[in-house]
Amino acid sequence: MLKKIAEALADAGNIAILPHIAADGDAIGSSLALALGLSGAGKEVSVLLEEQVPQIYGFLPGLEMAGVYGGDGGKYDIAVALDCGDIERLGSRKPVFEKAAVTVNIDHHTTNTGFAMLDYVDTGCAAAGEIIYRLFGLMGIDPGKDAAICLYTAITSDTGGFRYSNTTSATHIIASELLKKGIDVADISRRIFDTVSPGKVRLMGEAVNSLELLENGRIALMTVSCEAMRRSGAADEDTDGIINIARNISGVEAAAMLREMENGDIKVNLRSNSYVDVSAVASKYSGGGHIKAAGFTVRGGDLGKVREMLLEDLRGML
Amino acid sequence: MLKKIAEALADAGNIAILPHIAADGDAIGSSLALALGLSGAGKEVSVLLEEQVPQIYGFLPGLEMAGVYGGDGGKYDIAVALDCGDIERLGSRKPVFEKAAVTVNIDHHTTNTGFAMLDYVDTGCAAAGEIIYRLFGLMGIDPGKDAAICLYTAITSDTGGFRYSNTTSATHIIASELLKKGIDVADISRRIFDTVSPGKVRLMGEAVNSLELLENGRIALMTVSCEAMRRSGAADEDTDGIINIARNISGVEAAAMLREMENGDIKVNLRSNSYVDVSAVASKYSGGGHIKAAGFTVRGGDLGKVREMLLEDLRGML
Numbered sequence: 001m002l003k004k005i006a007e008a009l010a011d012a013g014n015i016a017i018l019p020h021i022a023a024d025g026d027a028i029g030s031s032l033a034l035a036l037g038l039s040g041a042g043k044e045v046s047v048l049l050e051e052q053v054p055q056i057y058g059f060l061p062g063l064e065m066a067g068v069y070g071g072d073g074g075k076y077d078i079a080v081a082l083d084c085g086d087i088e089r090l091g092s093r094k095p096v097f098e099k100a101a102v103t104v105n106i107d108h109h110t111t112n113t114g115f116a117m118l119d120y121v122d123t124g125c126a127a128a129g130e131i132i133y134r135l136f137g138l139m140g141i142d143p144g145k146d147a148a149i150c151l152y153t154a155i156t157s158d159t160g161g162f163r164y165s166n167t168t169s170a171t172h173i174i175a176s177e178l179l180k181k182g183i184d185v186a187d188i189s190r191r192i193f194d195t196v197s198p199g200k201v202r203l204m205g206e207a208v209n210s211l212e213l214l215e216n217g218r219i220a221l222m223t224v225s226c227e228a229m230r231r232s233g234a235a236d237e238d239t240d241g242i243i244n245i246a247r248n249i250s251g252v253e254a255a256a257m258l259r260e261m262e263n264g265d266i267k268v269n270l271r272s273n274s275y276v277d278v279s280a281v282a283s284k285y286s287g288g289g290h291i292k293a294a295g296f297t298v299r300g301g302d303l304g305k306v307r308e309m310l311l312e313d314l315r316g317m318l
Numbered sequence: 319m320l321k322k323i324a325e326a327l328a329d330a331g332n333i334a335i336l337p338h339i340a341a342d343g344d345a346i347g348s349s350l351a352l353a354l355g356l357s358g359a360g361k362e363v364s365v366l367l368e369e370q371v372p373q374i375y376g377f378l379p380g381l382e383m384a385g386v387y388g389g390d391g392g393k394y395d396i397a398v399a400l401d402c403g404d405i406e407r408l409g410s411r412k413p414v415f416e417k418a419a420v421t422v423n424i425d426h427h428t429t430n431t432g433f434a435m436l437d438y439v440d441t442g443c444a445a446a447g448e449i450i451y452r453l454f455g456l457m458g459i460d461p462g463k464d465a466a467i468c469l470y471t472a473i474t475s476d477t478g479g480f481r482y483s484n485t486t487s488a489t490h491i492i493a494s495e496l497l498k499k500g501i502d503v504a505d506i507s508r509r510i511f512d513t514v515s516p517g518k519v520r521l522m523g524e525a526v527n528s529l530e531l532l533e534n535g536r537i538a539l540m541t542v543s544c545e546a547m548r549r550s551g552a553a554d555e556d557t558d559g560i561i562n563i564a565r566n567i568s569g570v571e572a573a574a575m576l577r578e579m580e581n582g583d584i585k586v587n588l589r590s591n592s593y594v595d596v597s598a599v600a601s602k603y604s605g606g607g608h609i610k611a612a613g614f615t616v617r618g619g620d621l622g623k624v625r626e627m628l629l630e631d632l633r634g635m636l
Contacts, residue, residue, distance in 0.1 A: 055568070161479050162493070163507035169497040175480070176490035189481035194566040198531055201567055205526030213516055248512040249519055250373070 006138040012077035014044040020089040025157025032062035033150035061146035083128040126166040129154025148181035199234035220246035266301035324456040330395035332362040338407040343475025350380035351468035379464035401446040444484040447472025466499035517552035538564035584619035
């Protein structure tokens with residue numbers, strides 16, 4: 001099927017590439033790489049985005065071919081949905097996709113619904129970027145340094161820098177080929193993994209200030225109050241990953257972050273490192289998740305009381 | 319020369335492997351991998367260490383062949399110095415090396431002095447682990463899963479998880495082969511990169527609490543007093559990398575960490591992100607370093623005064 005897609009793209013004149021809404025490193029990197037490769041092969045290409053590209057990806061080559069979709073309603077020979085599990089992930093750009101003469105869906109999510117004329121879903125790929133790399137091979141496109149930067153960004157983003165369990169032997173083979181193009185991996189890695197907003201750094205400080213190590217350091221608990229959120233100037237999404245500060249402390253088995261929301265709810269994030277099943281705790285409070293990562297919300301709760309209940313539950317599981 | 323080393327090892331009966339003092343992930347991982355490979359080929363192998371293996375590497379296979387050298391003075395057919403730039407890096411184990419019938423030096427440091435009968439130094443390798451992988455190839459040793467875990471640890475440690483500029487196309491090829499052995503990259507990566515001591519986490523909190531963002535967020539300054547160090551319970555080595563909290567804040571060009579030492583000195587760490595030459599600032603105070611990473615010490619300084627001087631210097635360079 002990827003070969004059919006390669007042939008269809010070779011025959012097309014103008015092509016729209018559509019990454020998913022709230023595009024991440026893989027969606028943006030894959031889209032720009034494909035755009036660079038196809039425009040190098042003489043195609044007219046547009047990358048239509050739902051939102052502005054996040055600042056952190058502002059260094060990517062090919063951004064001159066990308067823009068936020070303004071409802072102009074152009075008509076394309078081919079529209080490619082990239083890294084989208086279903087058609088709703090196209091947001092306001094769904095009509096552009098549906099109006100195209102040929103629709104293509106290239107993705108790696110197990111949940112992909114197969115919504116195009118030509119669907120290619122490879123769940124064994126860690127990133128959509130891996131599929132684009134192989135598509136280039138089928139089309140006889142040799143990615144230059146610019147496309148290599150985009151593909152490397154796509155792959156390193158979706159594998160957490162080759163650290164997640166989705167990383168395969170093939171992922172490293174592709175990285176090896178991309179490095180031959182002379183890309184600066186130290187620079188790309190620093191931009192993608194090491195850049196933090198001032199608000200998030202201050203929030204990290206607030207979280208550490210609240211850190212309690214209990215039960216001989218096996219339980220780590222952090223509490224973020226409304227005031228702490230306000231003091232830090234952090235945005236809501238800056239709370240992502242803060243729980244890992246507690247989880248990563250040596251000796252910790254169960255980690256919890258209690259967050260007081262503006263509406264009075266208490267949001268609880270739970271993590272474990274080896275044997276504690278935090279999803280069991282979460283489901284007791286109508287929450288959910290996995291064995292090592294779960295969460296729940298207590299409506300209109302009291303921070304101190306939630307803390308006590310939770311500690312009792314966690315102590316019982318050590 | 320690596321072929322000669324392979325032949326010498328094939329001929330030997332008992333072999334000592336000596337990683338450098340204060341062994342890191344590459345030194346320990348390479349040594350244990352070599353020990354596993356050679357003992358699998360029927361050799362009697364000992365890994366002689368200068369110190370206990372750091373707890374973080376306690377998961378590595380092959381540790382049963384390793385032990386802290388107790389001055390017993392065994393005699394070996396071959397002694398292999400691994401990842402050692404010069405013979406002094408062997409510490410108290412220098413006599414063991416010198417007494418061996420054949421001495422081997424396998425390393426990747428540009429500064430290597432070539433101190434053995436058989437020296438193999440490949441400065442193009444990101445890690446000594448890459449050389450051991452190739453040595454296995456020459457010896458016809460197929461690394462099993464255990465040796466693959468050790469080699470992956472060696473390589474990912476010395477490349478910061480494939481992120482440093484020493485990472486090459488060949489590094490990824492080797493990683494690709496190691497992944498075929500069924501190693502758990504998520505687990506290894508978490509153990510190596512995500513484990514932090516309680517003291518270091520508290521020190522991060524102290525550093526963030528002191529954070530000042532100046533000149534429209536282009537200068538980030540952190541101050542760690544003696545009291546803050548004591549409160550955190552952090553060890554001296556826990557200060558490593560703390561400066562990156564400031565450097566990684568989006569918009570920051572120059573970052574500084576001022577640390578008050580117990581003897582009254584002020585130790586200053588400097589980093590820049592693109593154009594500021596912090597080594598110029600450091601050399602003004604008899605310090606040194608590189609354009610983007612430098613430092614200096616003010617003997618018996620006053621935190622407030624050093625802060626003022628430094629800020630004036632940094633402002634002048636923006």
